[in-house]
Amino acid sequence: MLIVPEREIADLMTRAAAFDAIEKVFAAMASGDAYNFPVVREEIGHEDALYGFKGGFDRAGLTLGLKAGGYWPNNLEKRGLINHQSTVFLFDPDSGKVKAMVGGNLLTALRTAAASSVSIKHLARKDASVLGMVGAGHQATFQLRAALEQRNFEKVIGWNYHPEMLPNIEKVTQEAGVPFEAVDLPAMTEADVIISITSAFAPSLMADHVSPGTHVACMGTDTKGKQEVEAALLGRAAVFTDEVAQSVSIGEAQHAIAEGIIIETDVAQLGAVINGDHPGRISKDQITLFDGTGVGLQDLAVAAKVVDLAVEKGIALEVDF
Structure with a gap:
């Protein structure tokens, strides 16, 4: 078994490699060459933690495995650790033997950012110039860096429930040489692209803010009850997602469907746009929304890539298991 520790990931995985892996796996999902297993995600009754498993099988890439982990909200304050903790396990699809164990924390951030970035590439207007950020936590910095590579943004505007965290994303814009402005949510109407990356259970971004x-890329809702945007917004938008089954059950679409605003067939796979089987955006005035629920195949795709890179560079640890 090969082991790629968390400490090695930053020097191995690039945003470009993550983007390529995610774009390919979304396309494979839409063509039926890859599928995800049902998600297990539970409150464990300890440390207010959410823990679960996401897995799947990509026939095209022969990638089989799962990610185990979740969200420990007290980690940063109590232990100086990031709140999201995860590990990816890969298996040989021919024999079932464990193939690799890979640190999943940074990979989770990179694959989540890559997903919204892929959605921007395929759905945002080409002339988009203002990027709006709703959320300014750890994940938001990854989202912002990836998004800035997809369009020639001339300005970034940002809002966070705790405004003292906004310097996290302002620092990224300074590094990129793009002006930043802290705004109230109604000012998001100025944005051509909006990324929402929060862990909220009540909507912040309302339909009349867009x-x-x-x-709009909604990247924080991955559990029953979570909600970042007003359900009415999905009724105004062409809705796309990584996987329809997750979108309607644990993603933003769960609320719009529950309120009778949309039905399941109103939600399309982003992979179908990538493959050319769906037109995607059909007008400059159309609102498009990507419901990024986070699927196991995303984790497996980036983990498989990082294992290949680790082997190539001779830094993968090998143990007899």
Whole structure:
């Protein structure tokens, strides 16, 4: 078995490699060459933690495995650790033997950012110039760096429930040489692309905060009850997702469906746009929304890539298991 520790990931995985892996796996999912297993995600009754498993099988890439982990909200304060903790396990699809164990914390951030970045590439207007960020936590910095590579953004505006955290994303914009402005949520109407990356259980971004022609990437809702945007917004938008089954059960679409605003067939796979089987955006005034629920195949795709890189560079640890 090969082991790629968390400490090695930063020097191995690039945003470009993550983007390529995620774009390919979304396409494979839409073509039926890859599928995800049902998600297990539970409150464990200890440390307010959410813990679970996401897995799947990509026939095209022969990638089989799962990610185990979750969200420990007290980690940063109590232990100086990030709140999201995870590990990816890969298996040989021919024999079932364990193939690799890979640190999943940074990979989770990179694959989540890559997913919204892929959605921007395929759904946002080409002339998008203002990027709006709703959320300014650890994940938001990854989202912002990846998004800035997809369009020639001239300005970034940001809002966070705790405004003292906004310097996290302002620092990224300074590094990129793009002006930043802290705003109230109604000012998000200025944005051409909006990324929402929070862990909220009540909507922050409302339908009237979004202008015609905007692309919205909702990246924080991955559990029953979570909600980042008003359900009415999905009724105004062309809705896309990584996987429809997750979108309607644990993603943003769960609320719009529960309120009778949309039905399951209104939600399309982003992979179908990548493959050319769906037109994607059809007008400059159309609102597009990507419901990024986070699927196991994303984790497996980036983990498999990082294992290949670790072997190539001779830094993968090998143990007899």
